[in-house]
Amino acid sequence: MFFTSDNASGAAPEIIAAVTRANEGYARSYGADDIMARVTAQIRSLFDAPEAAVYLVPTGTVANSLALALYAQPWTAIFAHPEAHIATDECGAPEFYTNGAKLMGVDGAHGKMTPENLSAALNRVGESGVHGVQRAILSITNITEAGTLYTPAEIAALTAIARAKGLPSHLDGARFANAIAASGATPAEMTWKAGIDILSFGGTKNGCMGVEAVVMFDPAKAWEFELRRKRGGHLFSKHRYLSAQMEAYLTDDLWLRLASQANAMGARLAKGVAALPDARLLHPAPANMMFPEWAPGTNARAFARGAMFYPMPGAAGRDTARLVTSWSTTEADVDALLTALRP
Amino acid sequence: MFFTSDNASGAAPEIIAAVTRANEGYARSYGADDIMARVTAQIRSLFDAPEAAVYLVPTGTVANSLALALYAQPWTAIFAHPEAHIATDECGAPEFYTNGAKLMGVDGAHGKMTPENLSAALNRVGESGVHGVQRAILSITNITEAGTLYTPAEIAALTAIARAKGLPSHLDGARFANAIAASGATPAEMTWKAGIDILSFGGTKNGCMGVEAVVMFDPAKAWEFELRRKRGGHLFSKHRYLSAQMEAYLTDDLWLRLASQANAMGARLAKGVAALPDARLLHPAPANMMFPEWAPGTNARAFARGAMFYPMPGAAGRDTARLVTSWSTTEADVDALLTALRP
Amino acid sequence: MFFTSDNASGAAPEIIAAVTRANEGYARSYGADDIMARVTAQIRSLFDAPEAAVYLVPTGTVANSLALALYAQPWTAIFAHPEAHIATDECGAPEFYTNGAKLMGVDGAHGKMTPENLSAALNRVGESGVHGVQRAILSITNITEAGTLYTPAEIAALTAIARAKGLPSHLDGARFANAIAASGATPAEMTWKAGIDILSFGGTKNGCMGVEAVVMFDPAKAWEFELRRKRGGHLFSKHRYLSAQMEAYLTDDLWLRLASQANAMGARLAKGVAALPDARLLHPAPANMMFPEWAPGTNARAFARGAMFYPMPGAAGRDTARLVTSWSTTEADVDALLTALRP
């Protein structure tokens, strides 16, 4: 009953098989391996973006940080939801990679920035001349940290506001596959067609061992990315193992099948939680992560019965939790958790 | 005939098998996996260092940079050979992770700093009060970038000079296994018994997929290391795959067996090169890397015959090359290269 | 009618005279001048702090940034009011000097953090292990950016909360003299006796040309300060001119007399504003800065009559402004402004 995070799951069998296959013989190092050339072609095709530059890194933290550093000078501000992973869970990695840019919170219910709040934040920043930091880039997370979904239209509305101030937009897609599975949108519709300039396309949480693609729809900063990646210690000498994971992930829609399974188990769990006495979900849960609030004692009871998930800070006199399903969650897992949660 | 680098090789079968095994089921993330606890115990035992703090990262660049950043404040100097990997091949990663410390070259023949040059450099730096940078740490590479070996006594002589000025010492052990295999020293003799405070213990070049251990013989800065690693984007969520590689690497002396094979092939190759007409080795070659100088046209002839290695800048009218063997190099590989090199 | 800022004023005659006197002959450079030794003694005496380390820098921005950088590692958070100068008006200088620490907003009415909000912020940050930034230091501004005053007891209440979490406290005293004049507290009562560890003691806004003292009540980090100051390009070779300004500022209570004049003019202005029809002050104005809100058209009318001050964003259908008096403001200046503001 592992519902702590999608990163507590292992890798899908296809991923391990691909890594094993890639292990044969010698290969060019530092990203010049043959597999990487195929990965680039796969991603360009998947996103209908024949000019995109594509790079692989091992963690979502560095994927986001490098993407932001390309656009955010040290004296600028990055606009993101105050609960965004880049703001709260990366120990200041964006500040490190940007050499000191600021994260500016743009609030909104259910983990989603509102256009009104974004406009207000953009107007507040960058209007005091040399004394204040300058505006740099918008960063949107989809699936959000609250487990919710931005539709392509919602993303487009935000990026248009940013664009009107001259700002590019980044999408933190640590759970991009879950967002695609939940929305039915195409990868292109969710990204560049909605105004996204650079994407962190996650693999790790969705059945890879550890690989994320950074997709630059405008390749102008590709060389700078390569230098920054190397300087960050993230250029793998035996790069083939990153390439092999991503190639398998993209082959035969594995990425989408894994996310669909995670989301289906999320839906089953959400339905079951909603049916529990005295329980509700704090946010809509269209994908694989949900935040229930339930009667006091519920968390402790489930833990005692072997369930694993994170309790969350919440309202006085209530228990709150975060539940995450993954590609490897089964119906039996979900049902066992629901049983453990019941009085 | 792949002699470009030990990172062109794949991973040893034991490593792949371990990764596959580690894939089963759920595991705690971010380094709290059970395998990591065993790895720490293995390394403490191997180094006879029961208090050591042990961390895993995916690349040698970040292992070195994080290790140095613990000791080198931004306004300080790191003392290393001018040809050290940290000085020439990491795109300024040490400067990035230290927020701007300086690399100070300490020269010496065959890629090895001399005690005299180290003393002179230490005296030159840090004696101009607030106007100059301050002395921070000594960094030694073994096997060196020239393919040569420091004995434990040679390391101890250098670290003693550093210690007399209050400086700790770092060992870049990207090829630490090859150094141990070449010297017959124990890991403890080559490190803390010789005055080393912090070690980058390489796995990637010697048969792993991508994993390096940072071994802190004084664990006082362990928490700072964790924060810096996270902030650099190098804390793996699915950390078990790093752990599994390192556990297998340390089990049944796999690390030493792989390095011994690489070194044996290096010896065979060195002997063969020395027997070529009009050829010589520019540096002693006790391990798995050598730098031959030979008659003009030799490089081109070998390339035409399918050999792969790096040509190097060298004396006018001569060809120079770098040849590297690895755990997967066979006698047949060596002999084929020698045939390709012969007129 | 210059009410834009206290930095639009010149320097007091005593300051210019001291600089002129200091110009005679040769002097040791880089802070080793004889005047600086006297300044250190003056400040230690004034603050009843015989061990304090004292340094001079030319701007408040760098005084704050260097002070914070001594305590805030790159992976930490600095707690300050969201409207604090360090958060909004220094173009990210604290982030630059700390190599990327975060400013965490602690809100409260009238520009003053409340103990409740500080406790909540401290509890929110630094409780997510390695994933979040760590807690570093509290920074309080007195006189605040809203023109209001913290009493020593209010400061002590905040620093005690910080201290309970292990955090030191910084006081941004760009208008420290105005705070002392407004409160009647002694410098010691307002600083170390109230739990302040490091102070930016402003001279520039209060009648100097450009000098701020950083006062470290615990001198343990004095040498690090010197290195950081030099590295920031803020160690003056002809340091005597900084020293001379500060010596004169501290002689015969000039600093307090200048601030008292500024505050007296502030009080006269505040009283006059309160008597204007349809006007009110948005915050208490115990010192030399106030934020009136008044009938629409008031700003334009005053500007047309030659008044100079900053309009501020405010409520719809109202005019808002910032008015600042200084040591050189006269009763005639105040009365002229009030005339210009009247219908």
Add this chain to the structure above:
Amino acid sequence: MFFTSDNASGAAPEIIAAVTRANEGYARSYGADDIMARVTAQIRSLFDAPEAAVYLVPTGTVANSLALALYAQPWTAIFAHPEAHIATDECGAPEFYTNGAKLMGVDGAHGKMTPENLSAALNRVGESGVHGVQRAILSITNITEAGTLYTPAEIAALTAIARAKGLPSHLDGARFANAIAASGATPAEMTWKAGIDILSFGGTKNGCMGVEAVVMFDPAKAWEFELRRKRGGHLFSKHRYLSAQMEAYLTDDLWLRLASQANAMGARLAKGVAALPDARLLHPAPANMMFPEWAPGTNARAFARGAMFYPMPGAAGRDTARLVTSWSTTEADVDALLTALRP
């Protein structure tokens, strides 16, 4: 007998008078003062550079660091003489302001880079793809740290080599006035006509209190300069005092008259030193700084007689020294020193 440094001198009377005059009344802050507009016009005229952007900062360290940071990304190398002030005497300020660029030494006798060494260094760096740092900018110092002079033709030869690799060039002119006085060249000939893109034009050492102009012959990066200056804490609120110094410095060729006096005293001293028994100058001394080597005991004898200058490391069994004259050095000062040096 103060010959330690030109920064041990005070300011010229014209400078103090100008500061006193500038003190009258109110002035716009942060560089918007009327005097600054005049300074910009003066410098554009003096350099025959009507488009140049001009900024003032208080120290040479920050002038150099900001100038370099505009052109040197963190992952790049700055090429300069190994004895350049930026390399040895600024506590890593260029590394701080560039967020970690490397200083690459380009050697040459008498403190002057040779074209051959510059070509070799440029070829060595930036040819290893993503693994090594990239080439950024050339930095030349005139008058050099050895007291020697580059002619405009020598500067042009170096900048042409840099330009051929796509690199701009910076001139550290802490003693620019002395170089102009010594060479007879015009400011334009010594800078943009010789391929210099950005200049640190020193005032402090040559009779100002503390002011340096950064002159950008290509103003494209002017706004970035403003942001970086503010972020470094170097934007003065009461900027008029920097402006006033520079205006007076540039009026009626004061800068050139002061430097000519310093150089004349340097020539008198050099002639006198050359006439001492068993003494010689280690480098040519065309300006106001010289490095004599003389019989052992000479330094101690002169110190005992009240002379003040810096002893230098030198050959065994010899005394070495650095002697610097300034605008305020008199013939009597020189003669007194020579007397003190004689047996």
